[in-house]
Amino acid sequence: MRNxxxxxxxxxxxxxxxxxxxxxxxxxxxVTDTDTTIADLKRxxxxxxxxxDWQGYHVSKNLAMSIAIEAAELxxxxxxxxxxxGQQSLTHPDTxxxxxxxxxxxxxxxxxxxxxxxxxxSEIVQAKMERNETRFPPSRS
Numbered sequence: 391m392r393n394x395x396x397x398x399x400x401x402x403x404x405x406x407x408x409x410x411x412x413x414x415x416x417x418x419x420x421v422t423d424t425d426t427t428i429a430d431l432k433r434x435x436x437x438x439x440x441x442x443d444w445q446g447y448h449v450s451k452n453l454a455m456s457i458a459i460e461a462a463e464l465x466x467x468x469x470x471x472x473x474x475x476g477q478q479s480l481t482h483p484d485t486x487x488x489x490x491x492x493x494x495x496x497x498x499x500x501x502x503x504x505x506x507x508x509x510x511x512s513e514i515v516q517a518k519m520e521r522n523e524t525r526f527p528p529s530r531s
Contacts, residue, residue, distance in 0.1 A: 428501075428511050435501045453503040460499055464492035 439448055467489050468476040479485045504511050 431497075431501055432505060432511070435498055436505055439502060439505075448502050448506050450503065450507060453499055453506060456499040457496060457503065460492060460495035464489065464496060467492065 439445060467479065467485065471479065480489065501511070503509075504514075
């Protein structure tokens with residue numbers, strides 16, 4: 391899957407006057423986590439899928455497999471590296487951009503999965519973090 395990051399010129403989103411605005415393919419305006427909500431990203435992914443009539447392919451099995459495949463592509467960047475080398479690879483701009491592309495693919499497929507399954511990302515992450523708080527209490531050192 392191609393990355394939807396604004397730096398590659400495909401598309402990006404911003405909130406303007408309380409609504410989502412899609413920029414043109416040529417736009418290079420920066421978009422950050424501070425400026426973009428999960429709902430914005432869900433609309434962006436949903437529009438991308440709908441514009442290509444891919445809804446029939448975006449079913450739970452295919453999306454779960456795609457998440458795993460893209461996660462494996464992300465892991466390839468760190469294969470055969472120790473922890474220090476892996477961290478150092480993130481200091482190289484081209485490598486960091488390639489890693490970002492793979493992470494974006496994982497996130498795009500995860501968002502697509504949430505859309506297809508009718509899952510609210512904020513709700514499921516919050517619920518899981520609450521369970522994790524019980525399972526993994528902070529250590530008292």
